[in-house]
Amino acid sequence: MQSRRLGSIAMPANARNLARSTPSIGRPRRRLTMPERCVSCPKTSPSAHPVGRRSFIEGSHGENVRRNWLILAAAAATLLVLAYPVNNNIRYEVGVHRVSGYSIAETFSHRPLTFRFVSAAQSWLPTLASESLAAPGSLARAWLFEAGFRLVAALVAAAAAVLLTVGLRRRLGSAAWAYGLAAYAGLFFTAPATGEPDWWAAVVAVAAVGTALLARESTGGSMAGALLAVVALLKISSLPIALAAVMLIAAFDRRRALWALASAFVAGCLAVALIWWLAPYEIVWLLDIRAIQPAVWTAGTSAELREYLANLAARWPTVALLPAFFVGGSRREVIAVGGATGLAVLGFVAQGQYYVYHAVPLVVLSAVLAVHTVRRSGAVLRRPVLVGIVVVAMLLVSSPDWRLVHTDGLFTATGVWVLALMLLQSLAVRAPGALPRAAVDRWAAGLVVAAMLASQTPWSAESLTLGTRDKTVMTNLAGLSAGLAGAERVRQVVGEGPVVYLTFGATTYVLGNPTRCRYPSPLFLQRPEAPGRASAATRGESLACLTQPDARWLVWDRTWLHRKGAAPDLIATIDGTWNCERAVLVDGLTLCPRREQ
Known part of the structure; x- marks a missing residue:
């Protein structure tokens, strides 16, 4: 028997309807009948019998309006986050290239050549605009540059999310927009990590997954592979992120994943050979950086990793919801997403340093998967997740000293919350909610946007108990x-x-x-x-x-x-x-x- 396709669910009244309304991965998507679209809606329900002209998603005009309001809310939040300053790592990257007197390729910035070029491209227009509008050395010039830098990031994140949405529409139909919006929220509402190599790895990986699903197997897979080669070249530790994207592509189509993997390997080898030929010092620098990095695993790493993961779950509710994804999932979903999650974790473990921005790829993955988790339950989890979002928002603006004193209690509460979400999900998949499918999609996307924004107020700490616990916008x-x-x-x-x-x-x-x-x-x-x-x-x-x-x-x-x-x-x-x-x-x-x- 073929397994159900990742993310493609309807809102059934019972487990039998759930299995019947969720097509398998790799099987052509058939048009759902009206009872399958909303098997438990009353016959007189407007949601059960949409009328009027259908547009991007199936449903009535009112449903489209509500969806568009949600997208507009995310756009309004984007305008607010544009005003936030970038972090000191980005200032490091920009500053050394401004003063060195050498080209981008010839200047050492503790980052690989690919990222240096990408960051320079992101900085180009903001630099021109800020230099023409504000005095040298002024706060206004710095603010204009950093707002422009974030604007470029927002546009790139939106482009990646659109690619993912269009690619998923062929597989998931009208629900694809919710996954795309979640991807955008996960990418952009992660300040101050915007522009870090780990952030760029997540952006390009999202674009690669969408690209792989767009065209024919060979074309889409090959184009995605070229993007995944870029992911692997952005940072020494970003190779696992590229492999995680391959596993997610395989969840939909194994042949496309093989094309992507082969294309990425060829493109990556050619890029490394070209760098070795034109800039051999770059290879030396990469080896030198690796040589002075701390050991990947020491006696204290296990405790450090536990604290780090607890901080991630406490800062981003979607990370806390991630284990619940595996409840009720098909074998193929569990293998693909479990492998991708493990590779995302390996991406920051391999660095031997646990800075919050190292986990951005995992956060983005959790944001997209949260949509599927909520949809699978028929949005039954919406109330406990909303409570968690409110608690997270309050915790991150509380006193850092108080959080440090109550570390054990906070970590215990976080663990209990994760287990509670898994338990609630196990109950929900047996008796899914009765909301119409379009409403469930809106809830899923809206919850992810709210979850990401919970840590984005000007007074929110960058972490719960880590060294950045007292750092805010x-x-x-x-x-x-x-x-x-x-x-x-x-x-x-x-x-x-x-x-x-x-x-x-x-x-x-x-x-x-x-x-x-x-x-x-x-x-x-x-x-x-x-x-x-x-x-x-x-x-x-x-x-x-x-x-x-x-x-x-x-x-x-x-x-x-x-x-x-x-x-x-x-x-x-x-x-x-x-x-x-x-x-x-x-x-x-x-x-x-x-x-x-």
């Missing part, structure tokens, strides 16, 4: 304003000329003084383990930047690079070139003039 904006004011005071000392940076890359963003160096933020000098692991050529070039002849000042953040514990050759180079005995301390930065020869 407002503290980020205040930090940017203070950083720009401090940069102005620094320029009063060092002027506008070239400098040498021994700082985190975000300092280059706010200060903006040029430096003739391929390593504006010298990671391989900052990491104490680098001398024994990174290549001698990379460290040698980084050290040479400290003695560049046209720079008159060293800008040194001693909280980022400590003198104590630094490598002897680094200290010798600093002391031989810069007179830090006469340093000026401004806004937490040590400004050392050049020694007179």
Whole structure:
């Protein structure tokens, strides 16, 4: 017997109708009869007997209007989130390319070449607009750039969601819009992660799944494979995300998945060969980055991973709902989605560091799957999920100290909530709700949008108990304003000329003084383990930047690079070139003039 197709369900009155109304994966979708569309609606129900002209989704004009209002609400929320600042990792990426004096390909930013090009493309128009409309070094210019940066992200996320919607329409029919809206919400309402390589991996993976389902097997699969090669090249740890997308494609059509996998392999190998030929130093950099990364698994990793997963479930209700997806799922659904989920988890475990933005692909996956979970239950879960959304919104604006004190209780409550959702789902699939199918679709999409927005208020913390538990949009904006004011005071000392940076890359963003160096933020000098692991050529070039002849000042953040514990050759180079005995301390930065020869 063939299994039911992923996501394609109607709103039955009992389990027998559920099985009958859910076509199998790979079987041509037949047109549903009116009783199957709403088997438990009264015969006089307008929802059971739609009238009038049908448009994008099946149903009455009123149903379309309600769906469109939901989409407009997501668009309005998008306008609000556009005003949010980006995080310091994005400022790092943008800042080092602004000041280095080298091309994007030749400047080291702790990110692979593919991501550097993608990020530069995202920054191009916002940079032009902000430079033409606001004064240099002003908060207005920074805000305009970052709002423009987010606008580009919103457009790209919308394009990926549209591709997914159109691809799914051939498989899931009128419900496809709900999955597309959920994908958009999962992608864009994840501030401040917008623009990170993990975020871009999720965007391109969503687009790849939609593309694979659009055209013929060979065409759609091959085009999707090219996109998945990009996913794998965005970051050392993004390969599992590409493989997760392949598994999701296979849930619909195994032949398309094989085409995508083969195409991705060929395109990826060609891209790596081209990079090796044109920019061999890029391969060296990637190996050096991997060499200084922390160990993937240590004695404390298990506890760290549990805390991390609990934080994800507590911040995003869709992650808490993810285990409930497997309740009542077909064998094919469980295998495909279970594999994709495991690969998404592997994507952040392999990095050995548990920053919240590393989990964006998992969050996006959970958002899309939440639609299917709610639809399978006939929206019976809508009330408990709504309660969870309200609780999450309140928790994230509560005192970070209170959350830290009550960590154990919060984690226990999160675990109980996850189990409760699974139990409720198991009951719901046996006795699904009686709402019309169109109403269930709206509930599913609306719940996901609300779940993603629960963490997007200006006062919401980036995590529950992690190191970012006290970081919010407002503290980020205040930090940017203070950083720009401090940069102005620094320029009063060092002027506008070239400098040498021994700082985190975000300092280059706010200060903006040029430096003739391929390593504006010298990671391989900052990491104490680098001398024994990174290549001698990379460290040698980084050290040479400290003695560049046209720079008159060293800008040194001693909280980022400590003198104590630094490598002897680094200290010798600093002391031989810069007179830090006469340093000026401004806004937490040590400004050392050049020694007179």
